[in-house]
Amino acid sequence: MGVVNCHCSQCRRFHGHFGAYITVPRDTVFFDADSTLAWYRSSEAAQRGFCSRCGASLFWKGDENPLVDIAAGSLDQPTGLVTLRHIHVGSKPDYYEIDDSLERFPEGAPEPP
Numbered sequence: 218m219g220v221v222n223c224h225c226s227q228c229r230r231f232h233g234h235f236g237a238y239i240t241v242p243r244d245t246v247f248f249d250a251d252s253t254l255a256w257y258r259s260s261e262a263a264q265r266g267f268c269s270r271c272g273a274s275l276f277w278k279g280d281e282n283p284l285v286d287i288a289a290g291s292l293d294q295p296t297g298l299v300t301l302r303h304i305h306v307g308s309k310p311d312y313y314e315i316d317d318s319l320e321r322f323p324e325g326a327p328e329p330p
Contacts, residue, residue: 219301220289221326224309231265232274235309238286239298243278246285302326 220237228236248254255269259277266276277286289298303315307323315321 218298220298221301222303223305224303224315225305226308227259227265228277228305229310231259231267231277232288232290235303236274236277236286237289237300238277239289239292240284240286243283243285246287 218239218241220239223236223238225236253268253270254266254275256264256266256276259265262281263277263279265274266278267274273291274288275291276288278284289296292298300317300319302320302322304322304326305324306315306321309315320326
């Protein structure tokens with residue numbers, strides 16, 4: 218499992234910079250308490266989850282997708298994760314450069330084999 222950096226405009230607005238996510242099956246995510254978890258519809262096909270108490274950006278989930286993306290920055294350390302790739306680099310703004318040698322995709326990542 219690894220981190221994918223998303224440079225789309227919605228992730229940048231939600232996180233204040235690009236989004237860094239891990240993707241896991243929805244049925245593997247459990248909450249001790251979800252009274253402060255809030256969701257908002259960010260597009261016709263997806264929702265974003267956040268903490269209604271502190272405002273932390275936490276999740277992205279597509280409506281018809283059995284997976285959920287968890288903001289890597291919200292995980293306790295050490296995570297043992299590594300960054301794998303960048304997606305939506307065609308939407309990257311002009312105020313930063315991607316200066317690593319990781320895979321880059323102009324839009325979303327291709328489907329796994």
